[in-house]
Amino acid sequence: MEQSNVELQNEEIEVLQSIFEDDVQLHGDYDDPGSSRSLGISIPGPHSIQLTVHLPSTYPSDDAPVAIISESFGLTNAQRDAILGDLRANGQVCLYEWIENVREKYATSEYDPASDLASLExxxxxxxxxxxxxxxxxxxxxxxxxxxxxxxxxxxxxxxxxxxxxxxxxxxxxxxxxxxxxxxxxxxxxxxxxxxxxxxxxxxxxxxxxxxxxxxxxxxxxxxxxxxxxxxxxxxxxxxxxxxxxxxxxxxxxxxxxxxxxxxxxxxxxxxxxxxxxxxxxxxxxxxxxxxxxxxxxxxxxxxxxxxxxxx
Missing domain, CATH: 3.30.230.30 (Impact, N-terminal domain)
Incomplete structure (x- = not known):
């Protein structure tokens, strides 16, 4: 049996909160498919990026989520546009890949040993x-x-x-x-x-x-x-x-x-x-x-x- 949009959204929200914990917050009623739901997403690092993602009832089958950058520090307009432009659904849930891409580009983790010349932390x-x-x-x-x-x-x-x-x-x-x-x-x-x-x-x-x-x-x-x-x-x-x-x-x-x-x-x-x-x-x-x-x-x-x- 094919899953409904709300079931797919609920599963995706659970996975995101399991992976990113307090960096992903649900705004709206999890159990009410008719309510307006959105996610607040925090990207750690020097840019202090705060994202708000609205989930339309037609996501992911027909439409992509709608995102806005509610807060950022030091990002250029081109960088902000690129973040928002990368959010595409293509009929499947897409938020994990999108969030991870933003984190990889703009979050500062504790000294990545794989990318450092010395390869050590x-x-x-x-x-x-x-x-x-x-x-x-x-x-x-x-x-x-x-x-x-x-x-x-x-x-x-x-x-x-x-x-x-x-x-x-x-x-x-x-x-x-x-x-x-x-x-x-x-x-x-x-x-x-x-x-x-x-x-x-x-x-x-x-x-x-x-x-x-x-x-x-x-x-x-x-x-x-x-x-x-x-x-x-x-x-x-x-x-x-x-x-x-x-x-x-x-x-x-x-x-x-x-x-x-x-x-x-x-x-x-x-x-x-x-x-x-x-x-x-x-x-x-x-x-x-x-x-x-x-x-x-x-x-x-x-x-x-x-x-x-x-x-x-």
Whole structure:
């Protein structure tokens, strides 16, 4: 049975609020399809962009949402016009892709390690950005080699088993937590979490996971980690699922999870899930983090901690 516009809108709103949380607010009655509904969308970053999106009753089947920029700082008229001009429905829900595109262009995240020349994120505990007054020679390495060599510092899922550390793996193996599986339309998601104190631990964790043939055959094994010491080291690997790595990194930041790596495995069931897949990725990761006790006390106070690692 074909879904109605209001059902599609409701599903999209749920997914958006799951992914972006308080940055997406519904104005109007969720349960009244006849009411005028709109979304207030906040784009974090220096431009302080506030978007208002009106959802006509004919969206998404016939018409696109109508958006206005209610607040922005420092955007040119051309940039504002481009943001609004990119909102097109084409008979399908479109808000996730549109919001994500705006965020990628105009939101300032905490130092993206993939785009930086050094390919590292090294912030102090307060995440203050480097002000240029320190020792420029403190990090001396070849950026190109660092970016391209699978055996260098930056752990990557597909190269994790190229270099093995048996002693480290033996130490980490009993510390890995496997969350419960989430299944939707034949796709299955499962989160895995492990305490780490260095990038070598992250690589060993990945190598151990990939020893499981079922995990190794999955369509995606998406990674994020956050290590807190004298400075913060964090990175992610989306493993072919665009946007998933940054979402997992954002989850670690929001939950203040420290010294942990999390991987979400997805086994594809042949049916495209659209934005719903990010809801499941987030839920699977959070479950593994909760099971392992990696969330800050304020985040996990209402969740029961397990007695030990969940075994596969």
């Amino acid at each position: 090294l912030n102090d505990k307060d995440d203050d950005q480097y002000d240029g007054d320190g020792d420029a020679g403190a990090l001396a390495f070849d950026p190109e080699a660092f970016r391209n060599d699978a055996l260098t510092l930056r752990p990557r899922v597909r190269g994790a088993q190229l270099l093995r550390d048996a002693a480290r793996e033996q130490r980490l193996r009993p510390l890995i937590f496997h969350g419960a599986t989430i299944t939707d339309r034949k796709s299955t998601f499962q989160g895995h979490a492990c305490p780490v104190t260095c990038v070598e631990d992250v690589r060993a964790f990945l190598a151990l996971l990939l020893d499981d043939r079922k995990i190794a055959r999955a369509i995606h094994n998406m990674l994020a980690y956050r290590i807190v010491g004298d400075f913060v080291v964090k990175d992610n690997d989306e493993d072919g699922e665009d946007g998933a790595g940054s979402k997992l990194s954002h989850l670690l930041e929001l939950t203040r999870a420290a010294n942990v790596a999390v991987v979400v495995t997805r086994w594809f069931g042949g049916v495209l899930l659209g934005p719903d897949r990010f809801k499941h990725i987030n839920a699977a990761a959070r479950q593994a983090l909760e099971d392992g006790g990696f969330l800050a006390a304020s985040e996990s106070a209402n969740h029961k901690r397990p007695r030990g690692p969940r075994k596969q």
